[in-house]
Amino acid sequence: MVIRIAALALLGAATAHGSCEDYSEDRQAWFGDLHVHTSYSQDANWRMGNHRIEPEDSYRFARGAAISLPPYDAQGDSPRELRLKRPLDFAAVTDHAEALGEVRLCSDPNYDGPGADSCGDGPYLRMIKRFASRVLPLETLCPPGDATCAAAQASVWRDTQAAAQSHNAPCEFTTFVGYEWSGLDGAANLHRNVIFRSEAVPSNPASAREARTPEQLWDALDHECRDGGSGCEAVTIPHNSNLSQGLMFSALLSSGDQMTSEQAQQRARYERLAEIVQHKGESECYGGPGAIDELCRFEKLPYSSFLQKYFSFIGEPPKDDSRYLREALREGLRLERQLGTNPFTTGFIGGTDTHLGAAGAVDEADNPGHHGAQHISGDGSAPQLPDRLEQNAGGLAVLYAEENTRDALFRAMQRREAYATSGPRIQLRFFGGWDYEDDLCERVDLVARGYAGGVPMGGELLREDSEGRAPEFILTAVSDPGTDGAPGGLLQRVQVVKAWVDSAGESREEVYEVAGSPGNGAGVDLQTCQPRGNGYQRLCSVWRDPDFDAALGAVYYSRVVENPSCRWQQQICVANRVNCANPDAVAEPLQGCCDDSVPRTIQERAWSSPIWYRAS
Numbered sequence: 001m002v003i004r005i006a007a008l009a010l011l012g013a014a015t016a017h018g019s020c021e022d023y024s025e026d027r028q029a030w031f032g033d034l035h036v037h038t039s040y041s042q043d044a045n046w047r048m049g050n051h052r053i054e055p056e057d058s059y060r061f062a063r064g065a066a067i068s069l070p071p072y073d074a075q076g077d078s079p080r081e082l083r084l085k086r087p088l089d090f091a092a093v094t095d096h097a098e099a100l101g102e103v104r105l106c107s108d109p110n111y112d113g114p115g116a117d118s119c120g121d122g123p124y125l126r127m128i129k130r131f132a133s134r135v136l137p138l139e140t141l142c143p144p145g146d147a148t149c150a151a152a153q154a155s156v157w158r159d160t161q162a163a164a165q166s167h168n169a170p171c172e173f174t175t176f177v178g179y180e181w182s183g184l185d186g187a188a189n190l191h192r193n194v195i196f197r198s199e200a201v202p203s204n205p206a207s208a209r210e211a212r213t214p215e216q217l218w219d220a221l222d223h224e225c226r227d228g229g230s231g232c233e234a235v236t237i238p239h240n241s242n243l244s245q246g247l248m249f250s251a252l253l254s255s256g257d258q259m260t261s262e263q264a265q266q267r268a269r270y271e272r273l274a275e276i277v278q279h280k281g282e283s284e285c286y287g288g289p290g291a292i293d294e295l296c297r298f299e300k301l302p303y304s305s306f307l308q309k310y311f312s313f314i315g316e317p318p319k320d321d322s323r324y325l326r327e328a329l330r331e332g333l334r335l336e337r338q339l340g341t342n343p344f345t346t347g348f349i350g351g352t353d354t355h356l357g358a359a360g361a362v363d364e365a366d367n368p369g370h371h372g373a374q375h376i377s378g379d380g381s382a383p384q385l386p387d388r389l390e391q392n393a394g395g396l397a398v399l400y401a402e403e404n405t406r407d408a409l410f411r412a413m414q415r416r417e418a419y420a421t422s423g424p425r426i427q428l429r430f431f432g433g434w435d436y437e438d439d440l441c442e443r444v445d446l447v448a449r450g451y452a453g454g455v456p457m458g459g460e461l462l463r464e465d466s467e468g469r470a471p472e473f474i475l476t477a478v479s480d481p482g483t484d485g486a487p488g489g490l491l492q493r494v495q496v497v498k499a500w501v502d503s504a505g506e507s508r509e510e511v512y513e514v515a516g517s518p519g520n521g522a523g524v525d526l527q528t529c530q531p532r533g534n535g536y537q538r539l540c541s542v543w544r545d546p547d548f549d550a551a552l553g554a555v556y557y558s559r560v561v562e563n564p565s566c567r568w569q570q571q572i573c574v575a576n577r578v579n580c581a582n583p584d585a586v587a588e589p590l591q592g593c594c595d596d597s598v599p600r601t602i603q604e605r606a607w608s609s610p611i612w613y614r615a616s
Helices: 002-015 042-047 055-062 100-106 116-120 123-132 147-167 214-226 261-270 306-310 325-339 406-415 446-453 568-575 588-594
Strands: 028-036 090-093 174-181 192-196 234-238 273-278 347-350 396-401 418-421 427-433 454-456 460-462 472-478 491-501 507-516 538-544 554-562 605-608 611-614
Touching: 028 055, 028 174, 028 192, 042 100, 055 090, 055 147, 090 147, 100 116, 100 147, 147 174, 174 406, 192 214, 214 234, 214 261, 234 261, 234 406, 261 325, 273 325, 273 418, 325 491, 325 507, 325 554, 396 406, 427 446, 427 554, 427 605, 427 611, 446 454, 446 472, 454 460, 472 491, 472 507, 472 554, 491 538, 507 538, 507 554, 568 588
Parallel strands: 028 090, 090 174, 234 273, 273 347, 347 418, 460 611
Antiparallel strands: 028 396, 174 192, 192 234, 347 396, 396 418, 418 605, 427 454, 427 472, 472 538, 491 507, 491 554, 554 605, 554 611
16 A cells, blocks of 8 residues: 555656646636545534545546445435536535534444444444533543543544545545534534645644634644645635634634735635535525625525524524625725735535535535435335435536646646536636637637636636726536437536725626527426426627726626536426325425425526726
8 A cells, every 4th residue: 555655656757747638728628526425524424424434435436436325224324326427627525624523433333432432323423422511520431631532543544544544546536535523603503624735744734623723723723734845735715614604704804803815815826716505505705685686596594504504593694794605705895905815715616515424515416315214214215305405416616727637636636726516517717818709719729828817717817908998708608418328418508707895895796698698498307307498508799888887896797607407306296296185195205306495497607707907
């Protein structure tokens, strides 16, 4: 194993400067998943029934191998099996850093150390005991300073790194060492995935037990990674800001103090990307009452925290603030006026947040239910809906890089040349500049001209380069070609979303229809899930901002929308010929088919990372 890891590391170094056969200066779109949990995560293992799928299994799955899904019988077998129709280009296993040692110890039937009796407890009882032990003399699993637990955690972290190293195949499939920091503020989610550039990583992952706030996480990464002299580099990727109660992108620090310019710079250095969609909802923009943009209603959860999901009377309903990324981008523009630095300059990616190790399993027709066996009836063999209706099938991260290697893909993350999809492999380009030719959509050198005349998604346009002109953007989108027997959906339209803060400090936004047609009449037959109507395989436009004000900073991103198709639950319901006209005849595991609280159709989409116009 050691010899192979060393050899692969050397191969990775050899290819870092362009020896892949498909190396391209115009960069290619690489599809992957940077948010994957395995049986090493306490919630996946203890609460969701995933006792078997380890990082090795997850990486094999991402490359095309099959995995057996929970629940498992006494022999460890399951009738549920899953395989990707199309392997991924890259992936990162990001198990929760919290409780890595506990999971390893409780997985050992011979462990009889402190708190061994609690290994049989359910996850909630275990959590209650941990909190109670602060004031009561209770024996708990992995008390502070326990050497056995520390050794167990270290062994899990080594195994995580070894799995990533052993499956990293430069030019073919890229892995990243990573983990999830799972911090909370009360019930508000502040979780981040930490992704490292190379095999140079800290000796232990900084969890929310040691680094209790995001600021402490970044300080730990400064100390243990960036400033350590080992070549360690990392990005932190927030996810599910829709469940953060507005705290994920707050102008205040966790302490309640105002952010300083130095702290804004630190955050902007680490938070190059944010997850805009995953199986626990979409975080682009507010889709509630009074929402102007009707496409903001896409995959919205009816609750605003993890706790409220189970206890509806706790907390508040979702509302229009910086829990959504569009408003977070505007909040960054406000803070830039005050601090001279914009802390919220995040690009967009998608992810699954699968707790099955099922990296990239985003097909609506094969949604495994990324919450594991929580909602599986019996052994899983009977027809049923595998997840709560409001959960979706997850999204993908797409990175534009010259080649499929760690170094090239990590550079793409740092420069934010990335985009998100809700699952389909839509090809999306977005460039901004000051003097693009009108005929670029007909030219074979469109991409080269895009780079030469401006910046790609994730870039910045500066006022001093404009010579008084309004910015121009190139948008081109190509539909997902699909697979044999499962064609991809046609495109309906391409839009530009502009967000800014006016001179009075008020949030403003405008959605521009750029190509295609929202009124194309496309739809889907809910009885058969067959699409109907016209659409596009390719859409392209050179677009100029008609409402440009050179004195006001602004942010632009593109959104590509497919024609309607059947959402995952409707596909299962159609396949099992569920008849809601006679609800008493519908089997209990399929009764969600008759629940109208969640749309039966979906308009899959892609979101580019933004381009920022800087007025000063």
